[in-house]
Amino acid sequence: MALDLQAISRAIDGTCVPRRLGERTPVDGVSPLEAFVVVGNPEYATLVTGDEEELMRRLAAARAGGSSPDDAGDTGDDRNEDDGDPLLGAVFVSDADTPALRAALERRGMTAILGARLGGAALHATLSALIADDRAAADRLVTAGINVLTQVARRGGVTAVIAELAHRLDGWAVLLDAQGQLIGSAGAGRLHVSDAVAVALGRPVRVRHVGLQLHHVGSDSDLAGYLVVATRSRSRTHSRDLAAQSAALLDLLLRTHDPSLTEHLGREALIATLDAGGPPARDLLRRWEVHEPSLTAFALGAKTRTVDLERLLRRWLDELGAEHIFASGSGPVRGFVRNELAEELAELAEALRPMGGARVHLGLGAPAPAETLAQSAVQARQALDTALEDGETVHRYTRLPTVDLVLSSLTGTPSDALTSLLDPLRDASGAHGELGRTLRVFLSEHGGHRSSARRLGIHRQTLASRIRRIEGLTGLSMDRADDRTAAWLALRAAGL
Structure with a gap:
């Protein structure tokens, strides 16, 4: 929210007398003195209205309950004492401005706005209206921001949303997948990304950013990732609401690429045609805009189901600029890539550090002509089996034992x-x-x-x-x- 004590003072023609809270402290609520119990949020100011005589009686009673004025060394000025009275953390707002009231506030170190043009019920109603209007304005900002982010998402996808969000928050934003791997970031340096990963995965390191926030992308039962943001703006509520809505938008974007049943069947038919080989396989690849004379087969698997192999592979292929020639079933994900991209795919697999100790394993076959890819596919599966058995992340068929080379x-x-x-x-x-x-x-x-x-x-x-x-x-x-x-x-x- 943009409403702070200074803005409140101007709106009611009052004078801000800062003590514990400064003039730039944001405001989040107002309460009658007789109904006040506790400050709702210590980072925000809670306004209190009521009779100044009643306030001075409460301040005096709280002081009397503390140290005695006869104690040795007592100067009569206890503005720095903390006797646990929550009222001292609030801000008293009144049309009164007398020396006695200022002296009572000074002794207790309580912030106030005095000399307002309105008093009583009119003052309380005006403050309530100001705060309500400010909250409505903040909601409109969030709505407008989400509208812009939605338009940006249509043009540039996840990367564009992250960049626009960081701009609107006047800070940085980092999007991680469910395993804590970086998907995209904007305005974040290496240390920022490191802190984002630490916060998302609950690692015991010191966070360097006071305004850092963590938002889950997806539900706890179907987590797609983490959105970590930090803002230099004082409007923490606005940034929190905008980031939370952005996390929901990113969840939709990440899941938009999930293939439907029809696409799954189409990919399976594609791989089946390539396995069968011959001119139909070569012609199908050309229709897929793949004109290389040979390809390398791969098989990606894991010993646990906590890793979404298909989503992970899709992101890797997008990063490499490779065609999505793969299919997934009940077992590993298998497919084909251009020969020059096989090692880059292996590097991505080696660099992955999933959450919870889970690992992915990649098997690579030998390059094979487009008309006879089935042999490379069998090799990739054998290499994957060896990787799973030996606990290796990547295994290449050409490095298998002699019996496989004989075969x-x-x-x-x-x-x-x-x-x-x-x-x-x-x-x-x-x-x-x-x-x-x-x-x-x-x-x-x-x-x-x-x-x-x-x-x-x-x-x-x-x-x-x-x-x-x-x-x-x-x-x-x-x-x-x-x-x-x-x-x-x-x-x-x-x-x-």
Whole structure:
């Protein structure tokens, strides 16, 4: 609010007598003396109206309840004493202006506005009207600000909203995602951003900005991010209201990009066409304005669901200026990027520090021609699996163990022969399903029944039954090293 003690004094033709509160202290309310209980907000002034004789009696009674005037060293001036009387933190407003009243206020160090042109009920009503008009004006400023921010959002999105908000607050603004990663900022330096992250994540560091405010973007159950602002303006209420409304607008903007069911299906069809390969895949990429002769596959995953992988990847691709060639299902997000952007994508993944210790993992395949991208996609998934198992953030297929490099050299009949070993394990839908996963976990645990059962979440007897069934269907024996090797190569060749 813009209404302060100086403005109030001018409006009622009074004289401000500052003591505990200065003339530039903003005002947020008015109360009759007999109804006053406590100052609502210590950063604002609460006006008090009433009879000056009653005020002097209350001040004298409060003084009498404190130290005795007979105490040693008492000078009779207790303006700096703090006896806990909340009335001393208010501002007395009256049409009276007598030496006795000024002396009582001086002794207690209480701020006042004296000699107003109105008194009694008329004075109280005038003050109430002034404060109500000021609040209405502040509401209009917030409404006008949101209208402008909405128009700006249509033209420039999140970045434009942050810039306009910082300008209107006469300060800075920082937008973070739910993991505390920077989305955008305006007017903020490196230390400002550091403080914003600390406040958002509750880290124990000293905040350097008194006027700093934190606003959640989204609800507690579906948090999209944090908006942290700081203002040099004295109108904290106005800035708080504007920032809160801006947080709601940013929530809408961040969620506007969430793909609908139709878009999800379209992306899945796109990836399926690219996996199938051939001229249709190349032609589809050209329609997508992708004319590169080869692309690199990636797979992005996490061990927890607290990270919104799709939203994170979309922001990364926008930052890189890359096409959104990806699809997400129940598992990791997989897609393709231009070869020169693969390492930049890896750097973004390495730099991410999500909240709560959660981590993302990225697997990168080898570059492949646009007509045969399926092989790179399988490589990316294998690299991701290795990253998840080894706890690495980024893993590249070209750095996988020798067995994977051997598989990459197998094409045509040798590779098909390997994968056909697992065909008997397919379920009615054609997927390897439960038995395929059981075989992979069992072999990755070096045949350990206890550790394999623990990873699968089943009883050891159930695991033994599944292994016997796998051996019966495939003709392989898990007791023979050659058969275990063949089964492992078949799993990797099939991308399991």
